[in-house]
Amino acid sequence: MILRHGSCRCGRVRYSVSGEPKRVGICHCTDCRQESGSAFTFFGIWEAEAFSATGETAIYEGRKFCPQCGSRLFSNDDVEAEIKLGSLDTAPTNLVPTYELWVRRRERWLQPLPGAEQYDQDRLAE
Numbered sequence: 001m002i003l004r005h006g007s008c009r010c011g012r013v014r015y016s017v018s019g020e021p022k023r024v025g026i027c028h029c030t031d032c033r034q035e036s037g038s039a040f041t042f043f044g045i046w047e048a049e050a051f052s053a054t055g056e057t058a059i060y061e062g063r064k065f066c067p068q069c070g071s072r073l074f075s076n077d078d079v080e081a082e083i084k085l086g087s088l089d090t091a092p093t094n095l096v097p098t099y100e101l102w103v104r105r106r107e108r109w110l111q112p113l114p115g116a117e118q119y120d121q122d123r124l125a126e
Contacts, residue, residue, distance in 0.1 A: 008066035013055035029102035051081035
């Protein structure tokens with residue numbers, strides 16, 4: 001079984017996910033852009049049982065981050081865990097997005113990801 005590890009920049013928060021993700025995507029919504037400080041967020045979704053974390057996190061609107069260095073890391077609940085894939089220890093990954101969310105907010109200079117489903121908003125909103 002594949003085991004992936006990640007952490008915040010200062011190393012006080014560590015996490016791991018086992019197995020393959022349920023899905024991998026990128027999001028161009030305003031929240032993700034503001035949270036990441038970038039044009040989009042690259043994330044993976046795992047079942048809750050596949051996820052574990054150590055270290056103290058702070059939380060804002062369901063998103064957990066390191067209170068020391070500010071690294072954005074994950075959101076999790078009893079059903080699933082959404083991991084910011086840029087926080088994985090190993091890069092590049094073999095994880096490829098299969099969909100893009102909020103493409104109506106995608107920067108004009110970014111091309112649609114080949115082979116990925118395109119959603120004008122959220123997957124469930126359409």
